Amino acid sequence: MSLHEWMLDGTLGLLVLILAVAVLHVRSLYISIVLFIAFGLLLALIWARLGAPDLALAEAAIGAGLTGTLLLAAYGRVSERRRKAEEPLDWHAGPALLLSLIIAVILMRAVWPLPDLDSALVPAVADQMAQSGVGHPVTAVLLSFRAWDTLLELLVLLLAFMAVRQLLPSLPRQPEAWPLLQAWSRLLAPLSVLIGGYLLWRGSADPGGAFQAGALLAAGAILLRLTGLLPALGWHHFWIRALILGGCMVFLAIGVAGYWLGTGFLGYADGWAGPLILLIEVFATLSIATTLTLLVIGETREVRE
Amino acid sequence: MTQVLFYLILGVCLWALGLYGLLRLKESIRRIISVNIMGSGVFMVMVALAARSEDPDPVMHALVVTGLVVAISATAFALRLSVADVQEDDQ
Amino acid sequence: MTAALIALLLPLFTALCLLLLRSRSGVLVIVTSLLTLLAAAWSLYDVTVNGPQWLELGDWPPPLAIRFQLQPITALLLVFSAMIHLLVAVYAAGSQHSKTRYTDFWPLSCLLQGSLNALWLSGDLFNWYVTLELLGLAAVALVALSGRKAYGPALNYLLLSLGASLVYLLGVALAYGRYGVLDISLLGAMTEADTTTRIAWWLMTLGLMLKAALWPFHLWLPRAHASAPTAVSALLSALVVKGPLFILWRLWSEGAPTELAVEAGPVLAVAGIAALILGGWSALRTPWLKSLVAYSTVAQLGYALMALGLLMYWQLPALDAALWLFVLAHGLAKASMFLAAGELQASLGSKRVSALRGTTETMPVAMFAFAVAGGSLIGLPPSGGFLAKWLLLEPMFETVNHWPWVVGILLGTLISAGYVFRVVALAFDRADPVPPDFSPDRFAHWLALLPALVVWGLALISEPLIHWLTGVPL
Amino acid sequence: MGMTVITPLLYWLSWIFLLLSAGFFIAGTVGMLRFPDIYSRLHAVTKADTLGLGLLVIGLSLRADDLYSVGIMILIWLLVMGSGATACQLLARYGRESEGDTEADDVAS
Known part of the structure; x- marks a missing residue:
């Protein structure tokens, strides 16, 4: 993979991760929702980058658009008092954070060998495409x-x-x-x-x-x-x-x-x-x-x- | 490290982050957002797995479309439930 | 297979028709349940005579298609869920205290039954994810029927259920990434005991344990089950938690490599014993009647989990029979208990256990139903619960160093006897009975007694039943 | 012969447009973050949207393969301009209304 492809992937990945952290961490619920919508749009870009235009469309329309609308609508219905009582994620929570980190590391171990393997369903789909009735x-x-x-x-x-x-x-x-x-x-x-x-x-x-x-x-x-x-x-x-x-x-x-x-x-x-x-x-x-x-x-x- | 592995690891991190949020947060709308981030993490793992072969794996793409629709259905219900719950608290 | 397909599609069609016509007709649902029961019974007969069958959906060749698999256990579960559903539908339509009569309970419960049947028949990891979501959403919607006081528990249940689904789904993604197929039978032939497989299987297991409220992931269950309407509590406790358990069983007994199953077995079995003891302890302590019954579900699921764990550990297919007998016996007993508890609580106008004083005099039939069902939960001979426990204990008596498991079962039995007798003893305290607010609904009481009697009736056919369960290739 | 001269020329020309558009986007973002009140912020953002995106479309059109994709890009630009203008107007109006509220409160107190 060339350098500028790496730059693109790296930037997208980093942005998505930063946004996800910010969504959970930011103080105001309203800003959290807005950031989450931006998060969804970035995901759509990543899906397109990974060769999944169907998903990019679906994510932009359903994942970011409609979910964002639903979240904002819910926010509009929540009372002022409740909005004031928003509590963001604090990072002092030792055990839970440690647990999540350990889980993430274990999972990385699990996905490590996967890129070199192949799926049996890809050739099976290709075989039957002619009979499926669609292109x-x-x-x-x-x-x-x-x-x-x-x-x-x-x-x-x-x-x-x-x-x-x-x-x-x-x-x-x-x-x-x-x-x-x-x-x-x-x-x-x-x-x-x-x-x-x-x-x-x-x-x-x-x-x-x-x-x-x-x-x-x-x-x-x-x-x-x-x-x-x-x-x-x-x-x-x-x-x-x-x-x-x-x-x-x-x-x-x-x-x-x-x-x-x-x-x-x-x-x-x-x-x-x-x-x-x-x-x-x-x-x-x-x-x-x-x-x-x-x-x-x-x-x-x-x-x- | 390849592009697929990069996104696999990113997906796993997002998933763990969402899980952490779900475990730690108390405000219900924030918890619903956490669940959605967790879902995005799984979808990223699936889409990255689909990108392993020369032609992307259509089965995984179809499964993620299904997953997205399931996610928005559940989110809509959870949000309305949380709003109804909150309104009750206010009274 | 045709019969099984009818049992699957009939509830779905009924739900759609009820919604289209905006009908809230209980009669239609009862008729549908009856027809579904007949179809399920027919498929049970079919599978006993002709052996296990497969149906490739859309006639696509195996690795591509989702396959329905009709095994004897599947057919038995179809019959079991249709039976419970019919009973609950009759209760919901007939009882004076049923608060669900003029609500969306009818289409929702039909959808619940349809999704449960889809789960029994399926054998595809991702399809199970969709059926689990369907089941979870239907269950939460049913809990929320109780009105505002149930919204909090319902939301908690929904969020945990969604999180659990995503834990399961990540496991599915890893399994697919490793082996490239989603069908459980095909996976069974391919799996090896490597790190990715181990992590994938544990993720799926954790997700399913959360969904089935297996210890230590049970904390959401008592609140949700206790705050639901009575008919719904019965459905949830008797049926819904068994869905994830079924997937768990197929996952480990069919899909996992032996080595991994042997390794994971003791963990599950120990969790089962912990559930028995701690769930039972909470049931002993709670002041609320429905919470007591709900905690007893947590405890009783411990037996099933233990049977599953030991089955994996010792690789003993004979324990399959113990596992599924537990599920059947518990489902019947718990339906009976929840209906009785709901009726008692509604007639007495109090949700406390202490309000039950003297109910053997005021409402003997309901109390009798509660006691009889409790007897099966304790495992008194010759009930269905006893049969299951006997099957579980049998392999333990053969070897001396299995005694810790026996001690665990014994402790669990003692505690369940404790919480059942806590209620029964109060009920026999006739000196100063709590008078009911309403005139008791005799019909509903007899209805509650029915499944309890069926559990005890299982003993009459114990010989052929055990023979069938252990004899047929599962 | 003519093509060999024109193609690199267009290529370099497109770079100029792309860089200009990037400049507008950055300036707009900085403006949105740093400007004091809602109107000047809106001003900064809409400048970035219309002008930045317009220059981007011109820059990309210069290296496009066919007219079809140029047409699509122009359509996108028009759509973004329309929704940007509408959103800007809505925000400005919302801003004025909420300001009006506080003024009314001030008078009342």
Whole structure:
């Protein structure tokens, strides 16, 4: 590896580490959250550096963007008294620090021989790519080879949403939207739909896919909702429920149909793989987008029954 | 030392740092951030492992995408729970 | 395999339908549970007749695909979880004191059952991570149903559970980095006893021990289980903590090299004894009824951990039977105990153990259920708990220098007898009974008695059961 | 023949732009850290964003392979300018409103 590559990697690594320490150590919770968002963006750069553009997209949209929004929203709801009582990490904690250091050293010992080894799954994926129905290996793994993981993951998202929903609604004060922000969101929201759709479509051949697209769509919807350009969204609308549940339902239905028709549970019949995967991805994208939107902005009207 | 090893070690350090934060901190939002740093550490180990072969390992990339979605789901729930908990403390 | 697949997907479909229609119908869940139970029973029959089966998801060849594996134990666990689930659903729909009737309990509990079944069937390290997260989120959401007072314990449970998942996931990443596959059976053929493997396996073990609340990582459990609604406490204690235990068992008995398993066995067994004694001690001391039952879960999991540790140490497959009998017996007894405790506590209007004075007179059936279930926990013959303990003790009698383990079990038994009799003795103190606030709910009391009777009924079929458990290739 | 002269020329020209842009970014960051109040800080940051990024885009365009990537970079620049302007306006407004609060408090007391 050449020197300037090392300089890049070294700088990125050092920055990430410093940011992580600062996130835990800095006194104000607000600054800690802001630094954490910067930490996420740097991670996205590292993923791109390590040849994982899918992850860079996902990290920037989900890891840094939406997690940051959620953290800031939570910060906004925490009372002033609680903010004052913030306690950062102090370094006087001898035993815990020592324990973590020892663990880190042991783990370094464990990862030491790993760079020279190889994975049996890389050639296996390459072998089966032709049958997978899509051209991009990551999408093939997500929706063909390990579709069951992806289905369960949609259920995890659904479950998180249900869990959040049953907690008592804690509504933040909605400030009046400023005209400039409204104008800019009017421009950005269609753009996010366009780029989301593009990412979804492109996902079958190149980096991109349902999760990245869903996160982008959600970002657009959140912006519109915050500027008051979108009506209140709530679980009590049938179509919202249909959108949220649609991803899992279509996925499960296609999986069971595969078993029924003899191509195996979550298997696709010859020649149908491409269209079926696209169908699943479209529903999954809509479902992810709606769920993430509601997770961030919450419900505005529903009261506990 | 190679690039892969560099990031493997970095990932392990982030993981340990997050663990330390989770064990030591008391404020719930900070603990949730610690868990996320821990998660980023694991993801970095996984992405570095994926970069071992000439073409990056798509399986690991897919697993990390799954992991990211799981992480944000859990974070959303934990944050709302912590806010609800805090509100109760205030009353 | 078809039957097992039905048992897996039916609860998931039901949960989605309940959510879509915004229905909070207990009847639908009971019907689903019944159908799931039938499907699980069918798969048990299938696997006994035809032997273990595999299902490659999506028909992809093995190293690539996630594989479902239907073993006799898997099928037994499917039946067991469907049974407990059915019982709890009937309780939640029927009891006057069930606070979960008009909440999201129904879809959440269906999702819980679905994710648990996914966990039993899976054999893939990463897929287990996803099912564990699903299970954890569902469990925390169920705990939070209790309302605001449960938010603190629920948040604590969630954060620990997330941390534990990430410890487990780092172990998975290391294992994948070392061997390049994720399927446990394939790993079993490849693993060697080197440093990376050892560290990876210990990371996964620590994560799972935290999730299963095995000693010394049990501190989150009593608060979380005690603050949940009664129906949820029963589900959590009887089922949810058994999920990580199952993965732990597969990890060591199938995936690990023998050398490492022999090395790790004593550590786990000693942790098991510590759990028995310290968990039991806390149960003896706590003033709260539900905490007592929750601490007893910590103690009883010690037996399972000990069976697992000794099974690894001595490489005795016969102890598999002891381990799983413990799990079944404990699950049934604990469901019974939590339902009885919840009913007693709701009728008496007090959460203290001391409020139970004289309950044999005022609420005999519920108290009887508690005592009968307690008998199995202590291991009184001829209960299911006794059978399990007998299987565990059997190999120890063969060699003289195994006596420390016997002493450990003996101590654990004494302590569990202590905390069960603490309650029972109070209940028989009829001189000055605490009058119940509400009229007791007879139906719920009988329901609580049911699983306790089943545990004792296990003794009737002990001979064929043990034969089957030890005889079939697991 | 012409290409051989122009290519190194463009290369060196792009260096000038890149260095200039780096200078703006550094100056902007220093300004954000050192300036006393919110308005001058915003001024420093937005200068860095628009001008620094613009020079960076020009510098990189000079060594780009095709027009397609130049177009993409210009789009990115426009997007960043738009969001930068919006964010700047929001922050300034928030700053004025919170100042207004304290003034009102002063009058009241």
